[in-house]
Each structure stands twice: as structure tokens, then as C-alpha cells.
Amino acid sequence: MENKGLSDSSNSSTCRSGREKFLCRIDVDDGYIQLVDFMGKGDLAVVNAARVSFGKRKEVMDDSDIVLINYLAKHKHMSPFRHMQFTFLIHTSEVVCRQLYKHQVGCGFTSGEFREAATVWNEISGRYVEFGNEFHHVTKFRKQHPSNKQGSLPDSVIEDNPEALAIYQNSLKASYEAYEKLLKIGVCREQARLVLPVSFMNTLTMTASLEAVVNFIRLRDHEGAQWEIRKLARAMKELVTPICPVSLAALIGEQN
Numbered sequence: 102m103e104n105k106g107l108s109d110s111s112n113s114s115t116c117r118s119g120r121e122k123f124l125c126r127i128d129v130d131d132g133y134i135q136l137v138d139f140m141g142k143g144d145l146a147v148v149n150a151a152r153v154s155f156g157k158r159k160e161v162m163d164d165s166d167i168v169l170i171n172y173l174a175k176h177k178h179m180s181p182f183r184h185m186q187f188t189f190l191i192h193t194s195e196v197v198c199r200q201l202y203k204h205q206v207g208c209g210f211t212s213g214e215f216r217e218a219a220t221v222w223n224e225i226s227g228r229y230v231e232f233g234n235e236f237h238h239v240t241k242f243r244k245q246h247p248s249n250k251q252g253s254l255p256d257s258v259i260e261d262n263p264e265a266l267a268i269y270q271n272s273l274k275a276s277y278e279a280y281e282k283l284l285k286i287g288v289c290r291e292q293a294r295l296v297l298p299v300s301f302m303n304t305l306t307m308t309a310s311l312e313a314v315v316n317f318i319r320l321r322d323h324e325g326a327q328w329e330i331r332k333l334a335r336a337m338k339e340l341v342t343p344i345c346p347v348s349l350a351a352l353i354g355e356q357n
């Protein structure tokens with residue numbers, strides 16, 4: 102059984118007209134990230150949040166608004182950037198999900214106590230549904246980075262790649278067979294899933310403010326981050342940039 106997440110795959114790379122044209126999906130590695138919704142009129146939402154201080158509101162951006170956004174970013178007046186909110190559907194391995202979960206703006210929001218949390222996510226429940234036989238797909242195993250203790254060499258391939266792939270595939274097969282056998286003999290889903298490795302493909306939805314999205318992109322589209330999450334961060338940037346091009350450029354430092 103294949104679990105391809107919840108996305109309408111026909112949406113892949115297909116942009117429609119109007120507001121809908123921004124709601125696109127980008128395939129990353131063997132998963133995807135899809136912008137499923139957003140709140141706010143892009144850069145104009147940022148501008149209007151800032152201009153309310155003067156009792157002003159604009160319908161169309163002009164050059165003075167670009168100057169304003171750059172000023173806000175440069176001087177770290179961040180609250181106007183929180184009025185844009187994005188909701189993503191993300192289908193990726195549990196390894197990458199665990200890194201995503203660290204982005205929480207200092208709130209223990211998984212407990213539900215912190216309602217002001219700027220990032221919110223929910224994920225598919227292995228207690229409600231049986232997981233499909235879908236795991237992170239590897240074609241080449243990279244070498245350990247010689248100086249970055251966490252990292253790998255992005256363009257490298259280990260010498261014994263076929264052997265490593267065979268070990269990996271056999272391990273996944275054994276894990277999934279064990280999962281199926283446990284379910285078959287009556288073990289509950291919430292315990293049977295304990296045998297699944299962190300390469301299993303998870304699906305989650307994440308809502309984040311523009312500020313939180315930029316924080317994620319800055320930290321994860323970075324040479325120190327794991328290669329797989331870098332691709333996700335780049336795709337997130339690609340989805341958000343057409344909606345808030347001036348803010349993205351100002352916050353990520355391309356115009357400062």
C-alpha cells in the first residue's frame with residue numbers, strides 16, 4: 102500500500118488564475134510541499150500593518166512602500182511581517198519532520214496551552230490510520246563531512262553505494278513486514294508503529310507567519326543544514342516569494 106499523503110497530485114507545478122495561482126505544489130526529494138492557503142495581501146499586508154500607526158491604509162503598493170519594508174526589516178520592526186500567514190501541506194520523511202518541529206518560536210504549542218504560537222502544525226496520526234509502505238527513497242548515500250560533524254558532502258557518493266542501498270532496503274522491508282505482522286495478530290496501531298524507522302514518510306500541515314517562514318528559510322536553506330531539509334526550505338521560499346517579493350528580499354538580506 103502506498104501512502105502519498107493528502108495532496109491532489111494533479112496540482113503539481115500547476116498554477117491557476119487569480120489568488121489560486123499561488124497555491125502550488127513543489128516536489129522535493131521523494132516528498133512535496135504544497136501551499137494550500139494564505140491570509141493577507143502579501144507585501145501590502147505588511148505595509149498596511151505598519152502604516153496603521155499613522156492612521157493610513159493603501160490599496161496599491163508604490164516605491165515609498167518598498168522603502169518602508171526595507172526600513173522595517175533593517176531595524177527589525179518585525180510585527181508587521183506577522184500579518185501574513187501561510188498554510189503548507191508537507192509530505193516528507195520523519196527525519197525532516199523532526200527538524201521542522203524545532204521551529205516553534207519558543208512555545209510548547211504541541212500541548213495546546215500556547216495559543217499565541219506563531220507556527221502551528223498537525224500531522225497524520227499513526228493511531229488512527231495504518232501507515233503505508235512508503236519510506237524516504239535513497240539513490241545514493243553521501244559521505245560524512247570531514248569538518249562539519251553534523252553534515253554530509255552534498256555531491257559525494259560512498260564507494261560501496263550498492264551495498265549500502267541493499268542494507269537500507271532490506272532493513273525497511275523487515276521493519277514494514279514486522280509492522281504488518283503485528284497489526285495482523287491484533288496489536289493496536291499505536292504500538293505496532295514503534296517498529297517503523299524514522300525514514301517513514303509523514304504528512305503534516307503547518308501554518309506560519311511570514312516572519313516564522315523567513316526564520317525557517319534562513320536557518321534551513323543553509324550549508325550547515327541537512328541536505329533534504331535544505332531542498333524543502335528552498336521550495337518554501339519559491340512558494341512564498343511571488344506573494345511577498347519585497348518582504349522576502351528585505352528580510353533575507355538580498356536588498357540590505
Ligand SMILES: Cc1cc2nc3c(=O)[nH]c(=O)nc-3n(C[C@H](O)[C@H](O)[C@H](O)COP(=O)(O)OP(=O)(O)OC[C@H]3O[C@@H](n4cnc5c(N)ncnc54)[C@H](O)[C@@H]3O)c2cc1C
Pocket residue numbers: 203204205206207208251313316320321325326327
Ligand atoms: C544546522 C542546524 C543544526 C541543528 N542542530 C540541532 C541539534 O543538534 N539538536 C537540537 O536539538 N536542535 C538542533 N537544531 C535546531 C535549533 O536549535 C533550533 O531549535 C531550530 O533551528 C529552530 O530555530 P529557532 O529557535 O530560531 O526557531 P523558533 O523556536 O521558531 O524561534 C524563532 C525565534 O524566536 C525567538 N525565540 C524563540 N525562543 C525564544 C526564547 N525562549 N526566548 C527568547 N526568544 C526566543 C528567537 O529569536 C528565535 O530565533 C539545529 C538547527 C540547525 C539550523
